[in-house]
Amino acid sequence: MSHHLKFIARTVMVQNGNVDAAYRTLSRILTVDGIIEDAKRRRYYEKPCRKRQRETYEMCRRIYNTEMARKIAFLMRKNRQDPWLGC
Amino acid sequence: MTRVLVVAWQRFLGARLGGYNVALCGGIHTGFQRLQEQMENTESVAPEVTANQSKSDFRLFPPVPGQGSSLTWSGKKYEDIPIAHIKATYNNTHIQVVSPENLPFARTSCGTEGFRNAKKATAIAAQTAGIAAAAKACRKGVSHVRVVVKGLGPGRMSAIKGLTMGGLEVISITDDTPIPHNGCRPRKARRL
Numbered sequence: 555m556s557h558h559l560k561f562i563a564r565t566v567m568v569q570n571g572n573v574d575a576a577y578r579t580l581s582r583i584l585t586v587d588g589i590i591e592d593a594k595r596r597r598y599y600e601k602p603c604r605k606r607q608r609e610t611y612e613m614c615r616r617i618y619n620t621e622m623a624r625k626i627a628f629l630m631r632k633n634r635q636d637p638w639l640g641c
Numbered sequence: 642m643t644r645v646l647v648v649a650w651q652r653f654l655g656a657r658l659g660g661y662n663v664a665l666c667g668g669i670h671t672g673f674q675r676l677q678e679q680m681e682n683t684e685s686v687a688p689e690v691t692a693n694q695s696k697s698d699f700r701l702f703p704p705v706p707g708q709g710s711s712l713t714w715s716g717k718k719y720e721d722i723p724i725a726h727i728k729a730t731y732n733n734t735h736i737q738v739v740s741p742e743n744l745p746f747a748r749t750s751c752g753t754e755g756f757r758n759a760k761k762a763t764a765i766a767a768q769t770a771g772i773a774a775a776a777k778a779c780r781k782g783v784s785h786v787r788v789v790v791k792g793l794g795p796g797r798m799s800a801i802k803g804l805t806m807g808g809l810e811v812i813s814i815t816d817d818t819p820i821p822h823n824g825c826r827p828r829k830a831r832r833l
Contacts, residue, residue, distance in 0.1 A: 567812065
């Protein structure tokens with residue numbers, strides 16, 4: 555950060571002295587941006603072969619999860635109020 | 642996508658958005674199109690919020706020195722407020738309160754508070770270090786402080802808590818965790 559403008563990026567203001575909420579907001583922003591998991595990963599060196607395995611695993615997981623979410627969303631259309639009530 | 646997000650956040654700074662609302666609206670979607678949609682949504686919602694002036698005046702992001710801002714804390718502008726650096730390593734937590742011109746006010750760590758070895762790597766130790774640093778800084782006349790956190794250690798959150806418990810008022814939290822753009826090679830992976 556010493557080479558960039560300070561207090562611009564990754565900064566959150568505290569409202570009404572609510573430090574906990576501000577910290578949680580900052581943590582959420584950082585996790586969504588992938589900075590926290592990046593820092594954790596860089597603690598120890600990750601060999602290129604392990605890195606490739608991890609990338610393919612994450613890609614497969616992402617594809618599976620999105621497809622399953624699509625399937626569930628599609629099937630949940632059946633979960634509606636009975637349109638033929640009384641027949 | 643990360644770079645796009647950083648640019649997007651900085652654009653929100655200039656656009657003077659209710660960034661607080663964006664952050665709370667059910668999780669931040671990383672898609673840039675969705676970010677733009679939310680931008681339009683909050684802009685349309687803004688007129689309704691003007692009734693509640695105190696909520697809409699709060700900006701989640703800090704005032705930039707270039708663009709004039711009327712926010713002051715005990716008469717001082719944002720860039721003239723002392724900084725509290727917290728270095729939260731996995732084995733220890735260091736806290737140093739510094740003036741905006743980098744003149745030191747107080748320096749404490751878990752070790753200076755009497756904890757030894759493994760006990761330094763705890764949240765309670767970080768909290769006591771925070772309280773001690775806050776007490777020392779208050780004696781030198783510091784009231785408000787901007788916190789800069791470095792590292793992901795056990796004392797990351799509790800050091801800030803300790804600062805507030807010791808009597809200092811935290812106005813902003815910055816994360817300064819060093820992220821190398823593939824610089825030095827870290828140590829080899831532990832095999833447990």
